Amino acid sequence: MGQGADMGADMGGNLDRERFTAMLDTMWRIRAFEEAAVRSLDEKLVLGAIHPSIGQEAVAVGVCCNMEREDLLLSTHRGHGHTLAKGADALAMMRELFGRAGGTCGGKGGSMHIADFEVGMLGANGVVGANIPIAAGAAHALKLRGEKRIVVCIFGDGAINRGPFLEGLNWAKVFDLPVLFVCEDNNFSATTHTAAMTAGPGAAARAESLGLPAQTIDGNDAVAVDEAARAAIAALHAGEGPRLLHCKTYRMTGHTAVDPAGYRDAAEVERWRAADPILRLAETLRVAGVSDERIADAKAKAYAEMDEIYASARDTAWPDVSHAYTDVQDLGDPRERPFS
Amino acid sequence: MSDITYLEAGRRAVIEEMQRDERVWALGEDLGRGGVFGQYKGLAEIFGPARIADTPISEACIMGAAVGAAMTGTRPIVEMRFSDFALCAIDELVNQAAKARYMFGGQMRVPMVVREPVGMWRSSAAQHSQSLESWYTHIPGLVVVAPSTPADNLGLLKSAIRNDDPVVYLEHKDLWGFTGPVPEGDHLTPLGEAEIVREGDAVTIVTWSAMRHVCARAAEKLAVEGIAVELIDLRTLWPWDRERVFASVEKTGRLLVVHEAVTVSGFGAEIAASVAEALHHRLKAPVRRLGAPRIPIAYAPPLEDKARVSQDSITDAVRSLIGYAPAS
Numbered sequence: 005m006g007q008g009a010d011m012g013a014d015m016g017g018n019l020d021r022e023r024f025t026a027m028l029d030t031m032w033r034i035r036a037f038e039e040a041a042v043r044s045l046d047e048k049l050v051l052g053a054i055h056p057s058i059g060q061e062a063v064a065v066g067v068c069c070n071m072e073r074e075d076l077l078l079s080t081h082r083g084h085g086h087t088l089a090k091g092a093d094a095l096a097m098m099r100e101l102f103g104r105a106g107g108t109c110g111g112k113g114g115s116m117h118i119a120d121f122e123v124g125m126l127g128a129n130g131v132v133g134a135n136i137p138i139a140a141g142a143a144h145a146l147k148l149r150g151e152k153r154i155v156v157c158i159f160g161d162g163a164i165n166r167g168p169f170l171e172g173l174n175w176a177k178v179f180d181l182p183v184l185f186v187c188e189d190n191n192f193s194a195t196t197h198t199a200a201m202t203a204g205p206g207a208a209a210r211a212e213s214l215g216l217p218a219q220t221i222d223g224n225d226a227v228a229v230d231e232a233a234r235a236a237i238a239a240l241h242a243g244e245g246p247r248l249l250h251c252k253t254y255r256m257t258g259h260t261a262v263d264p265a266g267y268r269d270a271a272e273v274e275r276w277r278a279a280d281p282i283l284r285l286a287e288t289l290r291v292a293g294v295s296d297e298r299i300a301d302a303k304a305k306a307y308a309e310m311d312e313i314y315a316s317a318r319d320t321a322w323p324d325v326s327h328a329y330t331d332v333q334d335l336g337d338p339r340e341r342p343f344s
Numbered sequence: 345m346s347d348i349t350y351l352e353a354g355r356r357a358v359i360e361e362m363q364r365d366e367r368v369w370a371l372g373e374d375l376g377r378g379g380v381f382g383q384y385k386g387l388a389e390i391f392g393p394a395r396i397a398d399t400p401i402s403e404a405c406i407m408g409a410a411v412g413a414a415m416t417g418t419r420p421i422v423e424m425r426f427s428d429f430a431l432c433a434i435d436e437l438v439n440q441a442a443k444a445r446y447m448f449g450g451q452m453r454v455p456m457v458v459r460e461p462v463g464m465w466r467s468s469a470a471q472h473s474q475s476l477e478s479w480y481t482h483i484p485g486l487v488v489v490a491p492s493t494p495a496d497n498l499g500l501l502k503s504a505i506r507n508d509d510p511v512v513y514l515e516h517k518d519l520w521g522f523t524g525p526v527p528e529g530d531h532l533t534p535l536g537e538a539e540i541v542r543e544g545d546a547v548t549i550v551t552w553s554a555m556r557h558v559c560a561r562a563a564e565k566l567a568v569e570g571i572a573v574e575l576i577d578l579r580t581l582w583p584w585d586r587e588r589v590f591a592s593v594e595k596t597g598r599l600l601v602v603h604e605a606v607t608v609s610g611f612g613a614e615i616a617a618s619v620a621e622a623l624h625h626r627l628k629a630p631v632r633r634l635g636a637p638r639i640p641i642a643y644a645p646p647l648e649d650k651a652r653v654s655q656d657s658i659t660d661a662v663r664s665l666i667g668y669a670p671a672s
Contacts (some may be wrong), residue, residue: 015466022412076416078412084398107449108449109447109448109449109451110449111449112446112447112448113447113448113449117447119448119451120451121451121452122451123414126412126415126416127444127448129440130439131435131439131440134408134435134436134439134440135406137404137405137407137408137409137411137412137436138408138409138411138412138436138440139412139414140405140408140409140412141408141409141410141411141414141415141416141420142412142413142415142416143412143414144409144412144413145412145414145415145417145418146411146416147380148369148394148413148418149416149417149418167404168404168405168408171400171402171404171405171408172405172408173410174402175399175400175402175405175409178400179397190654202434203667228598261614266571309568314516330450331445331446331449331450331486332445332446332485333445333483333484333485333486333509334507334508334509335487335507335509335536335582335583336487336536336582338484
C-alpha cells in the first residue's frame with residue numbers, strides 16, 4: 005500500500021496520459037454511480053440489497069480497459085464497477101437498480117443480476133463463485149468455435165473457498181481455455197475477514213498448484229492492474245492458457261450498503277482510505293503532467309452525469325406487469341390456467 | 345420401423361442432432377469411452393474429442409460450463425451419469441441455467457439438455473437409484489422429460505436438443521435394454537404431449553418413465569377382468585399435457601397416478617390436485633396416487649422391493665376405485 009503513487013511518479017514521464025486519464029474518468033463514474041445508488045436508498049429507489057465496490061474501482065477499470073467490446077466478462081454480486089467499465093449504459097443500469105422499464109434486464113434482475121450481452125457482460129451473479137464454471141464454459145465454447153475472443157471472470161476472495169473455484173480453474177487448465185480469472189480481494193467474505201476463513205497462502209498459490217500462472221498485485225494501483233491485466237490478456241491471445249490475477253484491494257463500505265461494518269478496525273479503514281485508488285491515480289496523473297483542471301473535471305463530470313441519470317431513472321415507469329410472465333421458457337404457460 | 349433398444353435410440357438421437365447442427369456437443373465423464381452405460385459408444389470416433397468431451401468428475405463445473413457454453417453460441421448436451429450426481433450441480437441448474445433467461449430480461453437463451461439417468465436398477469442403492477423429477481418440475485424455466493420407449497427416447501431427445509431452454513432429460517436406467525419399434529427418418533416427438541397408450545372408459549391411469557410398462561401389464565390383466573383402463577404416458581412432465589389428462593378423467597371419472605418416485609411431494613400430487621380442482625364434479629371416486637414410501641432405496645432386493653410400485657398394487661388400486669361407494 006501507498007507505493008502506487010510513488011511508482012506512478014517514477015514512471016510519470018512514460019505514462020500514457022490519455023489512457024490513464026480515461027481510466028480516471030471511468031473510475032469516477034463508477035464511484036459516482038455507486039454513491040448515487042447508495043443515496044437512493046433514502047428515497048427507497050433501490051429496492052433490494054446492493055453491494056457497493058467503493059474503493060475497488062482500480063480493479064474494474066484496470067482489467068476491463070484491456071478487453072475488447074466483444075470479449076466476455078463474468079462478474080459478481082458486487083459488479084456495478086465491472087459492468088460500467090465493460091461499457092454498459094449507466095442509465096439502463098440505474099433503471100435496473102430501481103427496477104424500472106428500460107433497465108438493463110427490464111427490471112427483472114436488479115443489482116445482483118445485471119447483464120448486458122451487447123457489451124459482452126454475461127452477468128453479475130447472486131451466488132458467490134458460481135460465475136467461475138460459467139466463465140470456463142463460455143471460454144470452452146469460444147475455443148470450440150475457433151474464436152479469437154477471450155473471457156475474464158472476476159470474483160472475490162470469498163469465492164476461493166467454494167468448490168466451483170477448484171472445479172473451474174482445473175477445467176480451464178485441462179481444456180487450455182482462454183480465460184483470465186481475477187480474484188478481487190477486498191479482505192471480506194460478506195462480514196467476516198477472509199483471512200480467518202482461508203487455509204494456506206490464498207488465491208495465487210491455489211491457482212499455481214493447478215498449473216495456472218498467477219500474479220499478486222496492488223489492486224488499488226490502477227497502473228499496476230492495467231499492466232498486469234494487459235500482459236495476462238496478451239498471454240491468453242498468444243494461446244498460453246488460463247491464468248489468475250490476484251488483486252489486493254479493500255472494500256470501503258460494508259457488505260451491503262446498509263451494513264455499518266462495525267466489525268472492521270478503524271485504523272485499518274483509515275490506512276486504506278489513504279490508499280484510495282482514484283486519488284492515487286489522480287496524483288499519478290498530476291505528477292505526469294496532466295493539468296489540475298482536467299483531473300478535477302473527471303470528478304465533476306462523473307457526478308454531474310450520475311445526478312442526471314439518477315433523476316432520469318427515478319422518473320422512469322415500472323415495467324409493464326405482463327412482463328412478469330415473459331421469458332420464463334418457450335413451452336408451457338406459467339400462469340394458473342382454469343380448466344375450461 | 346425397426347426394433348432398437350432404448351439406449352440405442354438415445355445414441356441415435358445424439359448422432360442425428362450432432363450431424364444436423366454443428367453447435368451441438370456433449371460433455372460429461374467418460375464420454376470418450378462411450379459413457380457409463382454405452383449411450384455415447386463410438387461417438388468420439390465420429391465427432392472427435394472436442395465435441396464428445398471427456399470431463400473431470402466435476403459435476404458443478406460440467407453443468408456450469410454448459411450454461412456458459414449455451415450462452416456463447418453452442419448447444420451442449422450435459423451427461424450427469426446418474427441423476428443422483430446432478431445434485432452436486434443443483435446451483436448451476438436451478439440458480440443459473442433455469443433463471444438466466446428471465447433474470448437477464450430475455451437477452452439470451454440457455455439451450456442445453458441435461459441427461460440424468462434415473463430409477464432403480466440392479467441393486468444400486470440409495471445414491472444411484474432416485475427419481476427426483478418433482479424437484480425439477482417445481483423450477484420455473486426448466487422443461488422436464490421422462491421417456492419410456494425407444495421411439496420416444498429418440499423423438500423426445502431430438503426435440504429436447506432443438507429446444508431453446510434448458511431441458512432436464514430423465515432416462516430410466518432399467519430401460520436401457522428395452523427394445524421396441526422406432527420410425528425411420530427424422531423422428532421428432534413433440535415436447536408437452538402425452539401418449540394415450542391404451543384407451544378405456546373405466547379408470548384413467550397417468551404415469552411416466554419405467555412405470556408405464558408396469559401399468560401396461562396391470563391394464564392387460566384388468567382387461568381380462570373386464571375393466572377398461574385408459575393408460576396415459578405423460579412423457580413430458582413440464583409442461584404436462586393437462587388437456588389429454590383432463591379429457592380422459594372427464595370420460596372415466598376415476599384417476600390413479602403411478603410413479604416410481606416417493607409419493608410425498610411427488611409429481612403425482614400436482615396431477616391429483618389439478619384434477620381435483622378442475623374436475624371434482626366429475627369424479628366418481630377419490631383421486632389415488634401410488635409411489636414409493638418415504639424411505640431411501642435399499643440395497644438388498646427384498647428391501648429394495650419395498651420402494652417399488654408393484655403390478656399387484658396397481659391392479660388393487662384400480663379395483664378399489666371401481667368398487668368405491670361413497671359413504672351415505
